[in-house]
Amino acid sequence: MYVDIAKFMMAASKASTKTDIDNLLRQLPVVSEDEYLYDAENPGHLWQEGKFHWIPVGRDRGNAGRIKLAHQPINPIAERVINGFEAIIELCRQRELKINSAIESPRNPRDSVKRYFGIPALDQIPKMEQKARTELSQITREIAKKLRVRLIRNKDTADFTISIEDEGIGQSPDKVHATLLSLGSTSKGDKPYLIGVFGQGGSSAYSACEYSWVMSSKAPDLLDGETPGVGWSVIKHVFPKGRRDDYFAYLAAHPDGRVPNCDENVAKKLGINHGTRFVHVNYDFGGFKSQVVRTLYPALNHVLFNPVLPYELYAASAEADLMSGNSYRLSRLFLRRQQQPVFDKTYSHQVITAQR
Ligand SMILES: Nc1ncnc2c1ncn2[C@@H]1O[C@H](COP(=O)(O)OP(=O)(O)O)[C@@H](O)[C@H]1O
Numbered sequence: 001m002y003v004d005i006a007k008f009m010m011a012a013s014k015a016s017t018k019t020d021i022d023n024l025l026r027q028l029p030v031v032s033e034d035e036y037l038y039d040a041e042n043p044g045h046l047w048q049e050g051k052f053h054w055i056p057v058g059r060d061r062g063n064a065g066r067i068k069l070a071h072q073p074i075n076p077i078a079e080r081v082i083n084g085f086e087a088i089i090e091l092c093r094q095r096e097l098k099i100n101s102a103i104e105s106p107r108n109p110r111d112s113v114k115r116y117f118g119i120p121a122l123d124q125i126p127k128m129e130q131k132a133r134t135e136l137s138q139i140t141r142e143i144a145k146k147l148r149v150r151l152i153r154n155k156d157t158a159d160f161t162i163s164i165e166d167e168g169i170g171q172s173p174d175k176v177h178a179t180l181l182s183l184g185s186t187s188k189g190d191k192p193y194l195i196g197v198f199g200q201g202g203s204s205a206y207s208a209c210e211y212s213w214v215m216s217s218k219a220p221d222l223l224d225g226e227t228p229g230v231g232w233s234v235i236k237h238v239f240p241k242g243r244r245d246d247y248f249a250y251l252a253a254h255p256d257g258r259v260p261n262c263d264e265n266v267a268k269k270l271g272i273n274h275g276t277r278f279v280h281v282n283y284d285f286g287g288f289k290s291q292v293v294r295t296l297y298p299a300l301n302h303v304l305f306n307p308v309l310p311y312e313l314y315a316a317s318a319e320a321d322l323m324s325g326n327s328y329r330l331s332r333l334f335l336r337r338q339q340q341p342v343f344d345k346t347y348s349h350q351v352i353t354a355q356r
């Protein structure tokens with residue numbers, strides 16, 4: 001079986017329907033989930049050399065319960081957006097440390113966006129001069145471009161695909177399985193300037209869609225011996241023959257869990273420098289399909305009420321909406337009416353620390 005990986009990845013980067021993903025999978029040497037059953041004690045058992053195999057997300061065969069936890073389908077999307085904020089912040093932090101390893105970390109996420117992007121907390125904006133405020137709105141528009149949520153409507157089936165792509169630090173192909181495709185583990189426990197800590201949340205998106213596609217590439221200047229290029233995988237819901245215990249699995253290239261990868265040249269052709277993209281195909285938003293395009297904007301602004309960074313939303317449109325959360329939108333209403341104070345609420349940090 002021969003696959004032109006550059007061509008394959010180009011098609012993969014555009015895939016947005018179930019048929020697209022099925023066609024991509026057909027080009028690959030994939031061992032069916034009925035032929036290879038992952039055994040955490042001995043993952044090499046039944047492994048066929050040179051082929052891809054389905055391995056449970058988090059390398060946990062019993063992952064379905066936790067992955068199905070999301071309640072509202074918008075929640076895992078918001079979790080992924082938050083992961084994107086953190087990846088953008090972490091890129092700045094790791095570059096800062098490279099220049100001077102003694103610089104103390106920001107104390108919290110707000111502190112880090114102030115330090116790296118000059119974005120103040122919302123209640124500080126009214127105190128700014130008009131000129132600084134104008135500059136801030138330009139900075140905001142630029143930064144928002146680093147994190148994009150795209151809703152794509154399949155014209156034939158009326159289904160929706162949603163992707164979340166960031167230009168953050170990314171993960172190297174060696175680490176995708178242990179981070180992006182992990183469950184219940186985090187790389188953020190010792191980082192007060194980041195948000196997530198439970199290693200859970202975004203993965204619930206798998207249960208709301210038919211296929212997910214992930215691609216990630218770590219910032220080349222921060223590789224530190226890790227494999228360059230793009231790590232990628234597909235995630236699907238597996239219903240084993242004759243059994244009731246379904247689970248979620250991703251396509252792996254090695255029994256140790258590592259995902260397939262392609263090298264820097266292919267990454268260059270794809271225009272990927274660094275960052276992560278999750279695509280969730282045929283995402284079920286619940287409710288009426290006719291409302292999805294209209295409600296995504298208010299729904300995201302509601303759940304990400306006061307986000308630390310702005311982002312863009314392409315709601316089935318080539319035009320982006322700038323997303324800053326309802327807290328900011330409310331404050332703008334005041335601004336327009338020239339009332340003072342512009343926004344009367346401050347939001348204290350919600351720090352999650354272990355309780356003794
Ligand atoms: N967009 C992303 N870019 C880089 N790494 C990511 C991204 N999203 C998730 N990760 C990695 O995957 C891990 C698991 O993510 P998640 O399940 O959201 O847990 P948490 O955010 O609580 O750590 C993170 O700790 C991080 O290492």
Ligand SMILES: [Mg+2]
Binds near residue numbers: 083196197
């Ligand atoms: Mg998270």
